[in-house]
């Protein structure tokens with residue numbers, strides 16, 4: 001039996017093309033070129049053009065709120081959200097995220113205070129947030145990491161009790177709903193990234209969904225140099241406008257979002273089923289039934305002692321077969337060179353353990369189901385049980 005599995009591992013062929021962790025969805029090219037004709041005819045290439053206005057209207061309908069605003073990218077959108085909310089002090093945030101979450105705080109002059117994550121879905125642990133609050137704390141910046149909703153009720157309760165702003169980095173979470181509501185409906189402001197690597201993209205782009213309609217004016221000013229009229233500039237704004245080419249990509253893509261998510265759900269099911277009994281793997285459960293998940297990522301933890309090889313070794317072995325799984329999120333943000341000097345009181349026990357074990361497998365709409373099956377078989381063949 002043992003021998004048979006070893007032979008099987010040797011029988012896997014290297015994929016002819018590299019399989020990356022994601023691959024952007026592209027609408028039919030004819031649809032895009034048809035849209036380009038419209039852009040050519042208007043010669044309106046950016047600055048709140050007609051395609052952008054149509055995209056914004058479509059998003060309002062999709063997200064069922066008037067309060068949406070589009071930006072050049074998610075990072076600028078997040079910086080602008082912090083500025084519009086006038087947050088000047090410390091902000092409690094997660095170490096288990098992409099660097100941009102923290103960068104946005106630093107660019108806005110806020111001190112990031114890292115608190116630990118919970119072990120089930122890797123989102124900010126409300127108890128750790130509460131323990132990190134000081135008189136300098138002004139806000140919580142939580143991340144729906146991998147599209148998994150944060151502990152919404154508990155974070156909202158803490159924010160309410162201590163009079164803190166609650167901001168969500170929902171970069172991974174477009175298409176996620178909780179009790180039928182778009183995830184962006186929670187907190188003061190939520191940021192979706194529309195970058196090409198995300199479930200729903202506009203090549204590059206950022207989207208804010210916000211609670212208080214009065215924020216709109218400030219957001220619009222902040223993304224357009226603070227220009228209020230031909231002769232009046234009222235604040236030192238940025239240039240963070242989305243252009244028509246990006247808006248067109250986003251607009252065409254929006255109709256495909258349910259199909260994109262359905263494809264991803266199938267790959268999630270393939271991995272989940274075929275890896276279920278492999279020793280040393282910890283696969284997070286799907287979120288509870290009131291959550292419609294977007295399957296943005298397929299993360300799993302490798303427990304080296306049980307699996308028989310470390311996470312890093314697994315990543316290398318997969319690369320021999322042309323499969324590029326990614327160590328999201330390793331290292332933790334506070335371990336990056338630019339943040340090592342920051343004082344962090346929380347020992348981040350869970351975050352460090354997860355960062356050492358986590359790996360994300362390829363998942364995207366155009367992945368072939370048999371390829372997902374082969375990737376799962378490869379992982380099984382590496383495990384202790386098979387050699």
Ligand SMILES: *Cc1c(COP(=O)(O)O)cnc(C)c1O
Nearest residue numbers: 073074075098100101171193195
């Ligand atoms: C992608 C991402 C961002 C940044 O979004 P951009 O649109 O690329 O600027 C921010 N936070 C998280 C968690 C991300 O994954």
